[in-house]
Amino acid sequence: MSNKLALVTGVGPGTGLSIVKRLVHGGYDVAMIARSDERLRDFQKSIPGASAWAVDVTDADQFAITLDQIHGQLGAPELVIHNAVGGVFGNFLTIDPAVLQRNFQTNVMAFLQLARHVSPAMIEAGKGAIIASGNTSALRGKSNFAGFAPTKAAQRILAESMARELGPKGIHVAYLVIDAVIDLDWTRKMRPDAPDDFFIKPEDIAEEIWHLAHQPKGAWSFNAEIRPSKETW
Amino acid sequence: MSNKLALVTGVGPGTGLSIVKRLVHGGYDVAMIARSDERLRDFQKSIPGASAWAVDVTDADQFAITLDQIHGQLGAPELVIHNAVGGVFGNFLTIDPAVLQRNFQTNVMAFLQLARHVSPAMIEAGKGAIIASGNTSALRGKSNFAGFAPTKAAQRILAESMARELGPKGIHVAYLVIDAVIDLDWTRKMRPDAPDDFFIKPEDIAEEIWHLAHQPKGAWSFNAEIRPSKETW
Amino acid sequence: MSNKLALVTGVGPGTGLSIVKRLVHGGYDVAMIARSDERLRDFQKSIPGASAWAVDVTDADQFAITLDQIHGQLGAPELVIHNAVGGVFGNFLTIDPAVLQRNFQTNVMAFLQLARHVSPAMIEAGKGAIIASGNTSALRGKSNFAGFAPTKAAQRILAESMARELGPKGIHVAYLVIDAVIDLDWTRKMRPDAPDDFFIKPEDIAEEIWHLAHQPKGAWSFNAEIRPSKETW
Amino acid sequence: MSNKLALVTGVGPGTGLSIVKRLVHGGYDVAMIARSDERLRDFQKSIPGASAWAVDVTDADQFAITLDQIHGQLGAPELVIHNAVGGVFGNFLTIDPAVLQRNFQTNVMAFLQLARHVSPAMIEAGKGAIIASGNTSALRGKSNFAGFAPTKAAQRILAESMARELGPKGIHVAYLVIDAVIDLDWTRKMRPDAPDDFFIKPEDIAEEIWHLAHQPKGAWSFNAEIRPSKETW
Numbered sequence: 047m048s049n050k051l052a053l054v055t056g057v058g059p060g061t062g063l064s065i066v067k068r069l070v071h072g073g074y075d076v077a078m079i080a081r082s083d084e085r086l087r088d089f090q091k092s093i094p095g096a097s098a099w100a101v102d103v104t105d106a107d108q109f110a111i112t113l114d115q116i117h118g119q120l121g122a123p124e125l126v127i128h129n130a131v132g133g134v135f136g137n138f139l140t141i142d143p144a145v146l147q148r149n150f151q152t153n154v155m156a157f158l159q160l161a162r163h164v165s166p167a168m169i170e171a172g173k174g175a176i177i178a179s180g181n182t183s184a185l186r187g188k189s190n191f192a193g194f195a196p197t198k199a200a201q202r203i204l205a206e207s208m209a210r211e212l213g214p215k216g217i218h219v220a221y222l223v224i225d226a227v228i229d230l231d232w233t234r235k236m237r238p239d240a241p242d243d244f245f246i247k248p249e250d251i252a253e254e255i256w257h258l259a260h261q262p263k264g265a266w267s268f269n270a271e272i273r274p275s276k277e278t279w
Numbered sequence: 280m281s282n283k284l285a286l287v288t289g290v291g292p293g294t295g296l297s298i299v300k301r302l303v304h305g306g307y308d309v310a311m312i313a314r315s316d317e318r319l320r321d322f323q324k325s326i327p328g329a330s331a332w333a334v335d336v337t338d339a340d341q342f343a344i345t346l347d348q349i350h351g352q353l354g355a356p357e358l359v360i361h362n363a364v365g366g367v368f369g370n371f372l373t374i375d376p377a378v379l380q381r382n383f384q385t386n387v388m389a390f391l392q393l394a395r396h397v398s399p400a401m402i403e404a405g406k407g408a409i410i411a412s413g414n415t416s417a418l419r420g421k422s423n424f425a426g427f428a429p430t431k432a433a434q435r436i437l438a439e440s441m442a443r444e445l446g447p448k449g450i451h452v453a454y455l456v457i458d459a460v461i462d463l464d465w466t467r468k469m470r471p472d473a474p475d476d477f478f479i480k481p482e483d484i485a486e487e488i489w490h491l492a493h494q495p496k497g498a499w500s501f502n503a504e505i506r507p508s509k510e511t512w
Numbered sequence: 513m514s515n516k517l518a519l520v521t522g523v524g525p526g527t528g529l530s531i532v533k534r535l536v537h538g539g540y541d542v543a544m545i546a547r548s549d550e551r552l553r554d555f556q557k558s559i560p561g562a563s564a565w566a567v568d569v570t571d572a573d574q575f576a577i578t579l580d581q582i583h584g585q586l587g588a589p590e591l592v593i594h595n596a597v598g599g600v601f602g603n604f605l606t607i608d609p610a611v612l613q614r615n616f617q618t619n620v621m622a623f624l625q626l627a628r629h630v631s632p633a634m635i636e637a638g639k640g641a642i643i644a645s646g647n648t649s650a651l652r653g654k655s656n657f658a659g660f661a662p663t664k665a666a667q668r669i670l671a672e673s674m675a676r677e678l679g680p681k682g683i684h685v686a687y688l689v690i691d692a693v694i695d696l697d698w699t700r701k702m703r704p705d706a707p708d709d710f711f712i713k714p715e716d717i718a719e720e721i722w723h724l725a726h727q728p729k730g731a732w733s734f735n736a737e738i739r740p741s742k743e744t745w
Numbered sequence: 746m747s748n749k750l751a752l753v754t755g756v757g758p759g760t761g762l763s764i765v766k767r768l769v770h771g772g773y774d775v776a777m778i779a780r781s782d783e784r785l786r787d788f789q790k791s792i793p794g795a796s797a798w799a800v801d802v803t804d805a806d807q808f809a810i811t812l813d814q815i816h817g818q819l820g821a822p823e824l825v826i827h828n829a830v831g832g833v834f835g836n837f838l839t840i841d842p843a844v845l846q847r848n849f850q851t852n853v854m855a856f857l858q859l860a861r862h863v864s865p866a867m868i869e870a871g872k873g874a875i876i877a878s879g880n881t882s883a884l885r886g887k888s889n890f891a892g893f894a895p896t897k898a899a900q901r902i903l904a905e906s907m908a909r910e911l912g913p914k915g916i917h918v919a920y921l922v923i924d925a926v927i928d929l930d931w932t933r934k935m936r937p938d939a940p941d942d943f944f945i946k947p948e949d950i951a952e953e954i955w956h957l958a959h960q961p962k963g964a965w966s967f968n969a970e971i972r973p974s975k976e977t978w
Contacts, residue, residue, distance in 0.1 A: 202886075264476065272500055
């Protein structure tokens with residue numbers, strides 16, 4: 047008797063890894079997707095049930111091959127988390143337009159490709175969940191987020207469009223806005239004086255995603271948001 | 280050693296009762312507030328730890344007395360759910376303006392009074408949660424909801440204002456939009472042909488409220504929403 | 513041949529007066545409503561076509577009498593601006609709850625009464641416009657706006673509900689969010705060092721209201737917003 | 746003494762042409778951009794002051810050349826309308842992903858390129874206006890708009906990010922949501938039985954854009970919306 051399968055993109059040492067651990071803890075096997083093969087293999091060694099699938103999700107051909115391989119070897123995932131994200135700071139004059147384009151590939155086109163790949167099996171099964179992790183840029187365009195916010199807004203609206211199509215077919219699509227700075231090595235270095243409770247913990251994000259993924263069919267959230275108690279909003 | 284205390288307004292046989300049961304199941308004693316003394320006493324008999332406090336929350340003087348009595352006998356609640364709600368159908372020409380006024384008393388003024396009563400102890404303790412149950416009328420004014428939607432919008436914005444004040448003090452305020460017809464005797468009678476999965480179950484609402492009330496301090500939701508998979512939105 | 517009639521509530525020396533002047537300039541007779549009889553009479557002296565109708569709009573009985581008198585003497589207004597507003601600063605713990613109640617009377621109940629009074633004639637004529645002036649509090653509950661924002665949110669949603677009812681009947685309802693500090697004597701005193709372009713000018717608000725009131729039937733705005741170029745948002 | 750210059754993309758026989766005519770009527774010379782050289786030349790013949798600049802705005806290299814040529818021959822535009830739009834119907838499973846990609850190029854990347862090209866001169870002049878025409882898809886992801894709505898949401902948020910950067914520099918950025926079916930040959934054919942007032946007229950859209958473009962600096966709209974009186978929303 048095998049575990050259920052989950053698929054997570056953007057598995058780095060922060061949020062992605064916490065999501066993987068939470069899902070494994072909850073009884074899932076997890077196909078981990080990220081660009082760094084080395085890092086994924088490290089995670090694979092230490093997490094039973096987690097498998098490494100290195101690929102650049104913006105490379106549609108390679109991504110398709112990888113998704114096919116996962117399906118061939120592990121079957122159809124019941125739960126898919128699109129956590130891969132491309133970001134950048136800068137206003138519309140200072141960014142390189144190519145960055146906005148690239149972020150669109152990661153945040154939107156890869157999400158679309160992923161959802162198109164996994165949803166037919168979910169539709170046939172009449173169940174499944176697809177969740178994207180987002181942030182406040184999905185709702186608001188601050189000056190310095192010109193190369194990023196448009197793609198997160200597009201991602202949220204794409205997810206909403208999926209949710210309306212898939213909901214009646216039994217598949218839960220949710221969008222989690224993380225309104226906080228995530229507690230990671232690099233964000234700590236950027237804000238060395240910020241107190242611990244300024245940051246949101248990857249484990250807490252993972253727990254909320256777990257919750258969303260397992261809401262009963264009669265009470266699903268599409269929009270969800272989390273922020274630390276100390277966050278100003 | 281005593282249980283933690285929760286306080287729930289609007290405890291009728293539907294959502295309110297389900298919330299009470301969920302909280303008792305989770306280890307709370309619950310002070311139940313509603314107008315019908317008889318009904319509350321019935322609930323009290325069958326639910327250990329749940330106590331009946333009959334009062335009309337729109338009667339500010341009586342409500343104050345009741346809140347004082349609860350505090351005196353049971354102590355300060357750590358969790359407060361404002362589930363009392365006044366509603367009506369009709370457009371702005373067909374409603375009786377007095378109904379909009381009355382709904383404002385129930386949905387907003389009573390909520391304000393309640394929050395003002397319970398939050399000082401929460402602030403002192405540095406913890407606590409205040410949750411209001413709402414619906415899509417809080418976000419949108421359809422023609423036939425003129426006597427109701429304005430008061431739910433006011434309630435949501437009041438909750439948001441509380442959340443911003445209380446969050447940094449360790450108290451979690453959340454607003455749950457229930458985007459569905461709740462599965463109750465009277466709603467079933469109004470839609471005799473609707474399938475089971477058209478309705479949202481009171482137990483599922485209660486479970487989501489439980490989740491919100493117990494999110495870790497580093498990852499709180501203010502806005503939350505739930506709807507059945509089959510809901511059109 | 514007589515001018516068309518407009519009715520404006522909340523006619524003080526700031527926004528209200530500017531609206532009156534703009535409407536008179538555009539060929540309307542204007543029934544001015546505010547509490548201060550003396551002030552209205554001064555305005556009446558200097559503005560041909562503007563008439564003084566002193567009444568407290570939160571006094572439903574007196575307000576009804578005044579609306580009847582206006583109708584009896586001047587006929588049915590084609591354009592109605594609800595500019596009367598009650599506000600206060602303070603968080604939900606520091607405000608007097610009675611103030612929230614009073615602001616609800618001014619911002620919501622008086623608006624409802626006004627719309628119910630004027631819309632039957634508009635419906636019969638198949639045309640007319642009802643506009644409320646609001647601000648960002650209608651969309652957002654900051655901590656220090658607990659006694660005010662809920663009532664503006666309620667007002668906006670009530671207007672939206674009216675718009676959906678009246679639009680198909682040929683009557684235009686719009687809600688103008690003024691996202692700025694208005695240039696008035698008392699706001700200047702509160703911010704003596706703010707540059708001129710920090711403030712929004714009452715004449716500019718009046719001009720936008722004029723625009724909204726005269727959009728062609730095929731292209732109406734419900735939500736509208738204005739802010740100075742320098743405003744941070 | 747020369748006229749002020751405006752630049753409009755997406756000049757077809759519907760909204761684009763109406764915008765051009767309105768601007769010429771208001772005293773602008775207008776550089777018209779669209780793919781069809783033949784059509785633009787026809788417009789040019791009949792509209793004094795309007796010049797044809799055929800280019801595919803999704804071809805960044807050619808678009809850059811064209812924008813340079815316009816600038817070289819006509820100078821810097823004071824008013825820029827991004828009306829070019831790529832759309833498609835279909836849910837996320839039925840659309841060709843390449844269409845979402847292409848719509849992103851038209852709706853977002855071309856808009857970014859355009860704004861980057863024209864805004865330095867506007868910043869130096871301390872004035873100017875950039876307006877994008879959008880629709881409700883910018884705010885909402887219906888199932889059948891999966892290939893379109895994400896790109897309009899991205900466009901709106903990009904515009905918002907620009908508005909926050911450029912506003913304090915004296916440049917007005919606005920986003921007009923057109924919540925209606927536009928009255929065009931092909932939309933009439935799709936809805937042969939719809940009454941006239943079901944559609945929004947291109948001239949009315951043009952008039953609202955004129956209004957937005959000429960709001961005083963102290964009272965700018967970013968978000969704007971228009972719909973016919975009969976529209977259900």
